[in-house]
Amino acid sequence: MATQRTTRQKETRRHLLIYAGLTPFVLIAVFPIYWMLITAFKQEPDLYRMGNIPFWFNLPPTLKNFSILFYQTHFGDWIINTMTISAWVALITLLTAVPAGYALARLRLPGAENIGIAIFMTYLVPGIILFLPLSRVVATLGLQDSWWALVLVYPTFTIPFCTWLMMGFFKTVPMEMEEAARVDGCGQLGAFLRVVLPVSVPGVLTSVIFAFTLSMQDFLYGLAFVSPGDQKPVPVGVPTELIRGDVYFWGSLMGAALLVGLPVAVLYNFFLDRFIQGITGGVVK
Amino acid sequence: MSDPRPVPVKASVSRRRFLTVAGAGVTTSALLTMLDARQAPAQIRGTTLRILQWSHFIPAYDAWFDSKFTKEWGDKNGVKVRVDHIPHLELPARMAAEFAAGAGHDIIMNASSILTRLYYRSLVDLSDIYSQGGKNHGGWIPAAGPLVEVEGKHYGIPMFYILLPMLYRKDLFDANGLKAPDTWELARVAARTLKPKGHPTGIQFSQCADANLNWRSLLFSFGGAEADPSGENILIDSKEMREALRFAKALFDEGMTPEVFSWDDASDNRFLASGIGSWIHDAISAYRTTEDTNPDVFKNTHIGLEPAGPGGKRVSVSSANVYMIWKFSKNQPAAKEFLAHFMDSGKEGMTQSRGYNMPYLLADAQKPMPVIGADPKMQILQDFPKIVAFYGYPGPFTTPIQEVVNLFVLPDMFTRVARGQAIEDVMKWGVGEYRRIFAKHKRA
Numbered sequence: 194m195a196t197q198r199t200t201r202q203k204e205t206r207r208h209l210l211i212y213a214g215l216t217p218f219v220l221i222a223v224f225p226i227y228w229m230l231i232t233a234f235k236q237e238p239d240l241y242r243m244g245n246i247p248f249w250f251n252l253p254p255t256l257k258n259f260s261i262l263f264y265q266t267h268f269g270d271w272i273i274n275t276m277t278i279s280a281w282v283a284l285i286t287l288l289t290a291v292p293a294g295y296a297l298a299r300l301r302l303p304g305a306e307n308i309g310i311a312i313f314m315t316y317l318v319p320g321i322i323l324f325l326p327l328s329r330v331v332a333t334l335g336l337q338d339s340w341w342a343l344v345l346v347y348p349t350f351t352i353p354f355c356t357w358l359m360m361g362f363f364k365t366v367p368m369e370m371e372e373a374a375r376v377d378g379c380g381q382l383g384a385f386l387r388v389v390l391p392v393s394v395p396g397v398l399t400s401v402i403f404a405f406t407l408s409m410q411d412f413l414y415g416l417a418f419v420s421p422g423d424q425k426p427v428p429v430g431v432p433t434e435l436i437r438g439d440v441y442f443w444g445s446l447m448g449a450a451l452l453v454g455l456p457v458a459v460l461y462n463f464f465l466d467r468f469i470q471g472i473t474g475g476v477v478k
Numbered sequence: 479m480s481d482p483r484p485v486p487v488k489a490s491v492s493r494r495r496f497l498t499v500a501g502a503g504v505t506t507s508a509l510l511t512m513l514d515a516r517q518a519p520a521q522i523r524g525t526t527l528r529i530l531q532w533s534h535f536i537p538a539y540d541a542w543f544d545s546k547f548t549k550e551w552g553d554k555n556g557v558k559v560r561v562d563h564i565p566h567l568e569l570p571a572r573m574a575a576e577f578a579a580g581a582g583h584d585i586i587m588n589a590s591s592i593l594t595r596l597y598y599r600s601l602v603d604l605s606d607i608y609s610q611g612g613k614n615h616g617g618w619i620p621a622a623g624p625l626v627e628v629e630g631k632h633y634g635i636p637m638f639y640i641l642l643p644m645l646y647r648k649d650l651f652d653a654n655g656l657k658a659p660d661t662w663e664l665a666r667v668a669a670r671t672l673k674p675k676g677h678p679t680g681i682q683f684s685q686c687a688d689a690n691l692n693w694r695s696l697l698f699s700f701g702g703a704e705a706d707p708s709g710e711n712i713l714i715d716s717k718e719m720r721e722a723l724r725f726a727k728a729l730f731d732e733g734m735t736p737e738v739f740s741w742d743d744a745s746d747n748r749f750l751a752s753g754i755g756s757w758i759h760d761a762i763s764a765y766r767t768t769e770d771t772n773p774d775v776f777k778n779t780h781i782g783l784e785p786a787g788p789g790g791k792r793v794s795v796s797s798a799n800v801y802m803i804w805k806f807s808k809n810q811p812a813a814k815e816f817l818a819h820f821m822d823s824g825k826e827g828m829t830q831s832r833g834y835n836m837p838y839l840l841a842d843a844q845k846p847m848p849v850i851g852a853d854p855k856m857q858i859l860q861d862f863p864k865i866v867a868f869y870g871y872p873g874p875f876t877t878p879i880q881e882v883v884n885l886f887v888l889p890d891m892f893t894r895v896a897r898g899q900a901i902e903d904v905m906k907w908g909v910g911e912y913r914r915i916f917a918k919h920k921r922a
Contacts, residue, residue: 241751241771265537324571325578332579338562417575420530420562420583432565438535438640439688439743440763 226454233258233448240443258444262435268449270423271430274340275453278426279408281344286351286404291397293352294359295385299371309360316353323349324417331418342418343426347408354407355400362396363389395470402468406457427453522812523556529816531587531801532566535640535763535834542830551819557812566590567687573597576804584807585817587637590687590797591884592868594626594634595877601633602803602810604817608632611821616841619863624709624874625798633802635817638827638835640797641862642691644782645750645765646757647775650677659757662696662725662785668756669733677756679733680749682741682889683896689741689889690869691795692759695784697722697888698793698871704888705873712916713873714888715909721788723895723904730896739893751775761797762834762856783858784865792865796836798875836862878919887911 232240234254245251262268293312297305327346328337336342366389374384390397415429425433431449435442461468529548534540544561552559564572566589573593576582577600588594594601608626612618618636626634644659650672651658659665669679682689694704702718705711730738733756737745747764749755751771758764768776784794801820803813820827824842827835833849833856843863850856870879882888891908895901 237771241748243752243754324575328575328579332581337579337581413571416564416568416571420564420572421560422563429564433533433563434537436565437533437537438566438763439747439761440535440767441744 226451229447229451229454233444233451235444237444255444258442258448261442261445262448262452266434266445267422267425267430268427268452271425271427272453274424275409275426275428278340278343278347279405282347282351282408283401283404285344285348286355287397287401289348289352290355290359290400291390293356295363295389297356298360298363299368299389309357312353313357314353316350316357320350320411320413324413327414328417336418338419338421338424340419340424340426343408343411343414346414346418347404347411351404351407355404358400358403359393359396362393362399366392395467398464398467402461402464409453409457519811519815522809522815525556525809525812526558526560527552527585527809527812527816528583529559529561529585529587530569530572530583531561531563532569532589532799533563534831535761536831539827539831539834547823547826547830548816551816555812555815557809557816559816580806582804582806584803584809584813586802586804588634588798588800588802590799591880592625592634592798592800592875593880594800594802595628595875596880597802598628598631598633600805602805602807602814603631603633604635604803604814605632607814607818607821608635610818611635611839614822614841615824615839616844617839619838619840619843619866621867621871622838624870625800625868626802627874634800635802635821636798636800636838637820638799638824638831638837639866639868640761640799640834641794641836641859641866642688642695642759642761642796643794643859643862644757644759644785645762645779646782647677647755647778648780649778650675650756658780659782659785662699662787665757665785666725666729666733669729672756673733673735677754678735679729679757680735680738680741680746680755681729681759682743682745683730683738683893684741685886685889686742687797688743688746688760689892690883690886691797693722693726693889693892694795694867694869694871695759695793696726696787698795698867699784699787699791700725701787701789701791703872704882705870705876705879707873709870709873709876709879710916712909712912714912715905720901720905723892723901726892727895727901739897750779762859766832781855781858783861793867793871794862794865795868795871796862796866798868799835833859836866876919878916881915881919882912885911885915887915 231248231250234256235250236252236255236257239245239250239252242251296302297309302308327349331337331342331345334345336345370388370392371384374388379387409426410428411426412428415426419425419429422430422434427449431446435446435449534543540563548559548561551557562583569586569588570591570593573586573588576586577597622636623632625636626632644665646659646668648658651668654671654675656668656671657664659668665679672678681692697719700718700722702716702722703713706713746755746758746760747767750758750760750764751768753772753775762781765776765779765781768779784792786792801817803810803817807813821839824835824837824839825848828837828842828848828850833847833853836859837843837847843860845851845860847860850859869875869883873879887908891904894904894907
């Protein structure tokens with residue numbers, strides 16, 4: 194009995210120490226979200242007066258900032274645009290990066306390794322260089338000032354990254370599994386669809402999440418190619434209507450960031466284990 | 479005896495010539511009549527006009543411009559008008575994209591960064607409506623022309639500019655027996671007196687638009703200059719520049735706190751609204767917003783004329799706004815008609831912008847101006863058109879000056895001195911940067 198108690202005490206002490214060590218990191222990570230949350234519900238005067246305690250409400254909370262967001266801006270359109278663009282980009286990326294990654298990782302193509310590196314290198318070319326030539330492409334295709342322009346250009350950075358990611362992941366799938374499928378009568382495509390792809394779901398999910406979030410956070414392409422208020426994605430729409438010269442609508446800005454950031458954070462949490470598995474899958478062979 | 483028959487006169491004008499001259503005359507008089515009556519030619523009916531501009535400080539101004547002003551003009555002239563907005567600091571990026579694509583909006587606005595000289599070969603010559611606007615409204619303020627004039631032609635229409643006056647807490651000044659900051663020296667004395675009492679001052683020692691504007695106002699009021707009227711020669715290497723740097727260092731040491739090194743364009747707004755700042759040098763948005771955020775501060779904040787330098791000179795460097803038409807625009811006649819109409823509506827623009835939009839046209843600058851003429855605290859703003867200047871003063875806003883502005887060379891010089899570098903070292907660096915940039919553009 195006494196031994197049991199000692200073990201439990203040790204275990205509790207160990208956990209306490211772990212949580213004590215983690216607490217500062219959690220506070221640092223969570224503080225910006227907390228700040229965003231309370232600012233979104235604060236009245237304007239509550240944000241500026243020096244006598245106020247900034248970490249809590251000094252005046253009653255308000256929904257005015259959200260009212261501005263939804264009734265005086267195109268926020269609803271921006272959300273729909275962002276989600277639609279991101280979904281299209283994720284789909285296009287998946288349809289391209291998965292077969293490309295598989296081909297480069299598994300088909301023993303000559304120069305596959307170098308091609309993989311070359312594809313990844315294109316991801317490293319910054320948008321600030323690419324947006325000028327791309328604007329010509331967008332205008333020629335008649336997509337200027339439509340969010341479809343972004344569906345066209347975002348895959349230029351999502352496909353290289355996700356191809357590289359999928360290459361790493363496919364390399365971790367034992368060759369013997371695929372060979373066994375071939376012995377059992379599957380063709381190359383059948384083995385890929387029935388054996389390799391199902392065990393690569395964490396990698397595929399990671400690619401989807403990356404493609405989705407990379408599309409959601411772009412600013413430059415959105416700015417360069419889409420200017421009508423109802424066509425903009427969130428990252429361009431929010432600063433356009435909520436930062437006017439040197440006047441910042443802080444409450445509404447934080448509200449917008451919160452409404453967009455929270456679902457993504459929840460999404461990440463749902464797939465966290467698989468996401469980590471996907472990210473780290475390629476590091477060991 | 480004379481021959482009673484009529485003498486046949488040899489026709490000096492052929493029928494073809496007569497028709498040509500008569501046709502031109504009718505067309506010109508019709509155009510002049512239309513211009514005078516502000517009636518658009520029939521050819522623009524059924525067209526679409528696309529305008530790109532910033533998001534104005536006042537949301538209601540955008541609502542008026544997008545839904546009423548442009549709509550009424552569009553309905554009257556049979557033109558469908560679409561107005562798009564992007565943040566003002568991002569206009570150059572969008573302009574570069576449209577230039578590269580050779581497609582985009584018909585009318586594009588520049589705010590603060592005026593790129594007329596950079597793109598003039600791709601812009602429509604607007605000299606005719608510029609001249610007509612000047613004639614109709616008593617001429618332009620002297621600083622307007624150099625913003626848009628290239629090789630004797632006007633490639634843009636300056637519509638309005640945004641002032642950065644002195645905003646000071648009169649209650650704090652009065653309580654400490656301080657005079658209004660009518661000179662930079664008085665502003666420094668106030669900062670030195672009020673900082674120990676918990677009310678420092680602040681101007682951005684950082685890379686932001688306000689720093690570019692504010693430090694130039696100080697420099698030019700000290701008698702300094704950036705480039706000569708030809709825009710070719712740098713004038714920054716002067717004793718006035720050194721004086722201005724010395725003054726800024728003293729102002730920082732005596733009256734500011736180090737937070738100004740991290741300030742952006744909105745930091746001084748927050749500083750004033752917090753009730754801490756004793757004075758700032760900023761757009762009236764900083765004052766206006768305190769009406770909601772801190773009514774006590776709003777009540778006690780007063781607006782001052784640009785402080786005079788040691789020689790009594792006042793130069794207020796303001797944020798310019800200019801409208802241009804792309805050559806690739808498929809609807810240039812409508813775009814020109816609209817800009818002419820916009821020029822004629824300066825006073826309405828001032829009203830709708832609650833006094834933010836300051837006029838370049840002299841008739842619009844007559845007292846009393848709309849909104850600010852009726853507000854006792856803001857009436858002083860009516861004296862600014864006499865002292866307003868833009869980047870490059872007294873020279874024009876050239877492409878090298880634009881690069882100097884975009885690289886924040888001048889604010890960096892002030893920041894380096896405030897951080898403790900020797901003035902001569904900073905001068906060597908800053909003048910070197912100016913020379914490098916000017917030489918690069920000369921080669922180009």
